[in-house]
Amino acid sequence: MNKIIAGNWKNNGNIEFIKNYFDFFLKNKNSNNQIILFPPDLYISQVHSYKVEKNFSVGGQRINSDGGSTHTSGTTSEMFLDNGCDYILIGHSEIRNLSDQYTYSAANDLYNSNGLQAIFCVGENEDSKKSGNTCDVLKKQLEDLCCKDNYPVISSKKAIIAYEPVWAIGTGNTPTIDNISHIHRFIKTYVSENHPFAKEKDIMVLYGGSVNSKNANDILSAPNVDGVLIGGASLDVKEFTTICNLKI
Structure with missing residues (x-):
C-alpha cells in the first residue's frame, strides 16, 4: 500500500543545498509512495x-x-498555487505556539486554503500527555477542521491530518507503535463522526515526531497510519530517500 512521505524543511535550505539534494534524490529514489x-x-x-x-x-x-486582505509577510493560496504547490500545512505546533503573541485560528487558515490540499496538524504537549488529556486536546484542535465554515473544504478534498505530539518533535522520543495506531484510530473516528462530508475511508492520518530511517518502517506498517510527516530527517537526503523507498 502506497503511503504519504512528507518532509517539512522549515526554515532550512539554500540554492546549493537544493541542487545537491535533488542530484542525489532523483538518482536514488525508487518509490511509488506519494512524496x-x-x-x-x-x-x-x-x-x-x-x-x-x-x-x-x-x-x-x-x-x-x-485571505486576500493586505498583510505584511502574508502568502495566499493563490501565490502558492502560482508557484506549483499542491499542499499546505495548517496548524503546525510551531505556529500554534505563537498564539501567545496573537490569536491564531487554524479554522481561518483552512478556510483560506482554496485549491490546496490541506494537511491539518494536531498534537498534545508534554503536560497534556502526562495529565492524560491527549484526546481532549485533539478534539479541541479538530473542531477547527470540522466546523461548519470548513465543510466545503473537506467535501472537495480528502481529509489529511498529521498527528504530531509536540513532546516528540525533535526530541528523539516517539510514542509506542500501539499508541500511534490508537490515536490515529481516534482521529479518524472523531472526524468521520463530526464532519458530514468526511467518510472514514477517505480520512488519512500521518504521524510526525522524531521519524527517521530506523523507526519509519515500523511506524508506516502500523494500522491506521497512512504516512509520515518528517522534520529534521528530511534535510538529510540519504535518510529521506531511504524512507521514501520503503515498500509497506
Whole structure:
C-alpha cells in the first residue's frame, strides 16, 4: 500500500543545498509512495522545478489567515498555487505556539486554503500527555477542521491530518507503535463522526515526531497510519530517500 512521505524543511535550505539534494534524490529514489516536500517559501519554485514524476509534490508551510486582505509577510493560496504547490500545512505546533503573541485560528487558515490540499496538524504537549488529556486536546484542535465554515473544504478534498505530539518533535522520543495506531484510530473516528462530508475511508492520518530511517518502517506498517510527516530527517537526503523507498 502506497503511503504519504512528507518532509517539512522549515526554515532550512539554500540554492546549493537544493541542487545537491535533488542530484542525489532523483538518482536514488525508487518509490511509488506519494512524496511531498515543504521548503521555505523562497525556494518553492526551485524545488518545484525538479518535479518530474506524478508522485512528487510541493507544499507551502503556512498560509495567510486573512485571505486576500493586505498583510505584511502574508502568502495566499493563490501565490502558492502560482508557484506549483499542491499542499499546505495548517496548524503546525510551531505556529500554534505563537498564539501567545496573537490569536491564531487554524479554522481561518483552512478556510483560506482554496485549491490546496490541506494537511491539518494536531498534537498534545508534554503536560497534556502526562495529565492524560491527549484526546481532549485533539478534539479541541479538530473542531477547527470540522466546523461548519470548513465543510466545503473537506467535501472537495480528502481529509489529511498529521498527528504530531509536540513532546516528540525533535526530541528523539516517539510514542509506542500501539499508541500511534490508537490515536490515529481516534482521529479518524472523531472526524468521520463530526464532519458530514468526511467518510472514514477517505480520512488519512500521518504521524510526525522524531521519524527517521530506523523507526519509519515500523511506524508506516502500523494500522491506521497512512504516512509520515518528517522534520529534521528530511534535510538529510540519504535518510529521506531511504524512507521514501520503503515498500509497506
